[in-house]
Amino acid sequence: MTTEVSTEPTRRDFLYIATGAVAAVGAAAVVWPLVSQMNPDASTIAAGAPIEVDLGPVAEGQEIKVFWRGKPIYIMHRSAQQIEEARTVSLSSLPDPQSDQDRTKEGHEQWLVVVGICTHLGCIPMARQGNYNGFFCPCHGSQYDSSGRIRQGPAPANLPVPPYQFVSASKIQIG
Amino acid sequence: MSGPSTYQPQHKALQWIEQRLPVMNFVHSSFVAYPTPRNLNYWWTFGAILAMMLAVQIITGVVLAMHYTPHADLAFDSIEAIVRDVNYGWMMRNIHAAGASMFFIAVYVHMFRGLYYGSYKEPRELLWILGVIIYLLMMATGFMGYVLPWGQMSFWGATVITNLFSAIPLVGDSIVTLLWGGYSVGNPTLNRFFSLHYLLPFVIVGVVVLHIWAMHVTGQNNPTGVEPKTEKDTVPFTPYATLKDLVGMSAFLLFFSWFIFYMPNYLGEADNYIPANPGVTPPHIVPEWYYLPFYAILRAIPNKLLGVVAMFGAILVLLFLPWLDSCKVRSSRYRPLAKRFFWAFVAVCLLLGWLGAKPAEGVYTVMSQVLTACYFAYFLVVLPVLSRKEKTLPLPNSIADDVLASSSSKGKSLASVAVIAALAGTLVVGASQDAKASAGGNVPPSLEWSFAGPFGTFDRAQLQRGYKVYKEVCSACHSMKYVHYRNLTEPGGPGFTVEQAKAFAAEAAPIKDGPNDSGEMFDRPRRLADPFPSPYPNEAAARFSNGGAAPPDLSVITKARSYERGFPQFLIDLVTQFQEQGPNYVAGVLRGYEDTPPEGFVLPDGAYYNKYYPGHAIKMPQMLMDGVVTYDDGTPNTADQLAKDVTAFLMWAAEPHMEARKRLGLQVMIFLALLTGLLYFTKRRVWANAH
Numbered sequence: 051m052t053t054e055v056s057t058e059p060t061r062r063d064f065l066y067i068a069t070g071a072v073a074a075v076g077a078a079a080v081v082w083p084l085v086s087q088m089n090p091d092a093s094t095i096a097a098g099a100p101i102e103v104d105l106g107p108v109a110e111g112q113e114i115k116v117f118w119r120g121k122p123i124y125i126m127h128r129s130a131q132q133i134e135e136a137r138t139v140s141l142s143s144l145p146d147p148q149s150d151q152d153r154t155k156e157g158h159e160q161w162l163v164v165v166g167i168c169t170h171l172g173c174i175p176m177a178r179q180g181n182y183n184g185f186f187c188p189c190h191g192s193q194y195d196s197s198g199r200i201r202q203g204p205a206p207a208n209l210p211v212p213p214y215q216f217v218s219a220s221k222i223q224i225g
Numbered sequence: 226m227s228g229p230s231t232y233q234p235q236h237k238a239l240q241w242i243e244q245r246l247p248v249m250n251f252v253h254s255s256f257v258a259y260p261t262p263r264n265l266n267y268w269w270t271f272g273a274i275l276a277m278m279l280a281v282q283i284i285t286g287v288v289l290a291m292h293y294t295p296h297a298d299l300a301f302d303s304i305e306a307i308v309r310d311v312n313y314g315w316m317m318r319n320i321h322a323a324g325a326s327m328f329f330i331a332v333y334v335h336m337f338r339g340l341y342y343g344s345y346k347e348p349r350e351l352l353w354i355l356g357v358i359i360y361l362l363m364m365a366t367g368f369m370g371y372v373l374p375w376g377q378m379s380f381w382g383a384t385v386i387t388n389l390f391s392a393i394p395l396v397g398d399s400i401v402t403l404l405w406g407g408y409s410v411g412n413p414t415l416n417r418f419f420s421l422h423y424l425l426p427f428v429i430v431g432v433v434v435l436h437i438w439a440m441h442v443t444g445q446n447n448p449t450g451v452e453p454k455t456e457k458d459t460v461p462f463t464p465y466a467t468l469k470d471l472v473g474m475s476a477f478l479l480f481f482s483w484f485i486f487y488m489p490n491y492l493g494e495a496d497n498y499i500p501a502n503p504g505v506t507p508p509h510i511v512p513e514w515y516y517l518p519f520y521a522i523l524r525a526i527p528n529k530l531l532g533v534v535a536m537f538g539a540i541l542v543l544l545f546l547p548w549l550d551s552c553k554v555r556s557s558r559y560r561p562l563a564k565r566f567f568w569a570f571v572a573v574c575l576l577l578g579w580l581g582a583k584p585a586e587g588v589y590t591v592m593s594q595v596l597t598a599c600y601f602a603y604f605l606v607v608l609p610v611l612s613r614k615e616k617t618l619p620l621p622n623s624i625a626d627d628v629l630a631s632s633s634s635k636g637k638s639l640a641s642v643a644v645i646a647a648l649a650g651t652l653v654v655g656a657s658q659d660a661k662a663s664a665g666g667n668v669p670p671s672l673e674w675s676f677a678g679p680f681g682t683f684d685r686a687q688l689q690r691g692y693k694v695y696k697e698v699c700s701a702c703h704s705m706k707y708v709h710y711r712n713l714t715e716p717g718g719p720g721f722t723v724e725q726a727k728a729f730a731a732e733a734a735p736i737k738d739g740p741n742d743s744g745e746m747f748d749r750p751r752r753l754a755d756p757f758p759s760p761y762p763n764e765a766a767a768r769f770s771n772g773g774a775a776p777p778d779l780s781v782i783t784k785a786r787s788y789e790r791g792f793p794q795f796l797i798d799l800v801t802q803f804q805e806q807g808p809n810y811v812a813g814v815l816r817g818y819e820d821t822p823p824e825g826f827v828l829p830d831g832a833y834y835n836k837y838y839p840g841h842a843i844k845m846p847q848m849l850m851d852g853v854v855t856y857d858d859g860t861p862n863t864a865d866q867l868a869k870d871v872t873a874f875l876m877w878a879a880e881p882h883m884e885a886r887k888r889l890g891l892q893v894m895i896f897l898a899l900l901t902g903l904l905y906f907t908k909r910r911v912w913a914n915a916h
């Protein structure tokens with residue numbers, strides 16, 4: 051009663067191939083919107099607009115945490131000693147070599163702006179703790195220096211620097 | 226389900242699995258080798274269509290639940306956010322909302338097919354009963370889903386339906402309180418309905434498994450109602466039935482897409498675009514179209530308890546059908562009298578559906594009573610009597626004999642399926658349109674809109690002019706809280722540049738933000754991400770400043786207003802895609818003022834006479850006169866033009882993705898037409914071997 055479908059591709063009917071191909075394209079096209087809807091929606095994207103932060107109230111030796119796109123951003127007013135430490139370490143000894151000059155803005159060396167999310171598995175490191183006068187992550191013990199660079203522990207990379215610029219001597223715009 | 230394994234996989238690894246868990250044998254014996262009567266017509270594909278619809282509803286439902294907020298204050302907003310901001314959110318929502326109606330169209334076809342061909346008779350009684358249980362679960366799920374948008378119809382539908390239980394003697398009121406989780410329908414009600422609306426579809430899946438299991442034990446019925454006797458009477462499920470089902474499913478998707486992409490609001494109520502208001506009941510409460518026949522039965526009986534009993538009885542009587550109709554001949558093909566009564570019964574159901582959408586008064590009540598009597602008589606009198614008295618026609622010897630005898634009359638079936646399904650579906654569906662916004666008022670004139678029809682698009686210049694009218698006139702009293710300045714730059718909109726939109730935002734009233742470092746709220750200029758400003762801080766202030774009538778938010782006003790089109794116009798509208806009642810009404814009201822009300826009309830203090838406003842006494846003064854807004858593009862700024870432009874702008878605001886929707890719709894329709902054609906010819910080629 052059944053007709054066995056031949057296993058030889060050359061003998062397959064063009065009609066069957068065409069139908070199967072069109073159906074497969076349709077199935078694939080259905081997946082697209084189902085996945086795409088999980089991406090951030092238009093209001094979330096629009097809300098990720100740049101924010102301005104007034105640095106005036108942050109005295110030397112203090113830091114503040116602000117939120118941009120739902121991420122904590124550390125803004126640290128570094129002491130001369132911290133800057134010194136960050137600039138004298140030899141780059142070759144760092145797991146993720148990057149100079150402090152590359153991570154701060156010329157003429158505003160005292161300000162360190164980094165995304166406060168551990169590059170290991172996403173916990174928030176605590177500022178001014180650990181062996182390097184920078185950040186210490188309580189989750190699995192990663193240590194970052196006063197430039198936010200990874201020095202010790204399981205984290206693979208430095209704390210990222212978000213896009214920002216100085217709009218005046220004491221005001222930055224993040225994003 | 227599984228007998229001795231007849232399926233031996235070739236591959237070693239598969240054999241290893243098969244010896245421990247014979248899953249492939251199960252699939253093979255149930256969906257490949259399973260013998261299916263060779264004479265099944267396209268009406269039988271609705272089983273597969275229903276399985277598909279259940280999957281569609283579950284998948285889109287899970288997606289929507291990712292973005293929906295089940296809270297009385299946020300539910301309406303979150304749905305607007307889904308259709309405006311979530312990628313393809315408008316599509317997911319249209320699929321899910323129209324999908325519910327499609328599901329019911331398919332289930333009604335499936336049930337009437339079972340009724341016509343006697344599919345509920347011995348040995349398939351349990352199969353039928355499981356089906357009735359699925360239908361009941363579907364009704365409960367559909368009802369709770371309709372409550373979730375938390376519009377006016379959601380709220381008042383929930384109130385009316387839950388109050389049905391108050392008819393139960395002694396414990397009724399306690400049961401209703403239990404359902405509500407409060408002293409009225411409110412946030413707890415919404416929360417539990419959301420929870421149950423998510424749960425019940427999976428219960429349906431469970432019962433569907435039992436339903437299919439039962440079917441595999443007894444085998445499928447067929448149009449002759451004669452059980453298969455030899456191999457000649459059947460074909461293997463795959464590829465024969467599978468392909469035929471796929472043709473049916475694909476064709477059904479084509480029909481479905483018409484609603485998703487072109488008529489998304491045709492099946493819904495305009496009132497549900499008004500956020501729930503516990504203080505005001507809409508003039509006409511109508512349930513979704515698929516409940517209308519039962520709603521008519523409820524209202525036909527002038528006693529609360531008896532009405533509720535009759536309504537539930539109308540569904541529960543189906544459970545006893547296998548014993549009410551004891552005729553040995555299954556198919557109505559061989560029962561000339563039963564066949565006539567069947568069609569009469571279909572007509573009774575359709576008419577009851579139509580009456581369910583009519584106001585419960587005068588001749589409509591009498592008609593409902595007569596038809597309710599007919600409905601019950603069919604089950605309780607006609608079928609029992611016929612099964613004893615009717616002289617049936619001779620049955621064919623076997624299915625194969627029947628196929629040989631009737632092979633000449635092939636090919637009609639597909640066309641008849643399409644025509645009858647479309648007609649029956651739309652008739653009942655459209656009946657619900659009758660009840661919309663018919664509370665007085667003349668019918669506003671139908672204007673020419675650039676966005677009408679399948680290829681309609683917005684006129685950018687018109688939207689820009691409309692925005693100017695809104696900004697300079699309407700925005701003094703009306704908010705548009707779902708529209709953001711960023712939307713003005715989006716494709717398919719007025720086409721302002723980012724710079725222009727930024728400037729509009731900056732010059733608008735500032736927005737409250739904060740708290741700042743010292744804990745204070747502060748005003749800051751609006752940005753692209755901010756919504757249009759509201760002229761009043763809250764609704765009470767709006768009401769106070771406007772003589773007691775708060776000016777409605779205009780974001781979805783063109784979808785929240787409608788008027789009656791009447792029979793048969795609403796059927797024609799389905800084909801011509803007429804859905805501009807909202808814009809016609811809004812433009813009509815803006816221009817419908819008359820200085821002197823007609824003779825005998827008493828105008829209340831502080832109201833104005835408007836031809837098109839329901840009740841004619843409107844609190845809003847006439848705002849659009851010739852020349853109140855100056856246009857920069859040289860378009861004459863007559864009052865008619867201003868009204869038309871601002872209405873077009875409001876239509877875009879209500880449906881910002883309309884152009885994308887129609888564009889994608891065209892692609893999907895062409896694709897599905899191609900797929901349906903290919904599947905049909907593949908099916909023909911495969912079935913050629915079986916004859």
Ligand code: FES
Pocket residue numbers: 168169170171172173187188189190191192203204205
């Ligand atoms: S997350 Fe910071 S160390 Fe693991």
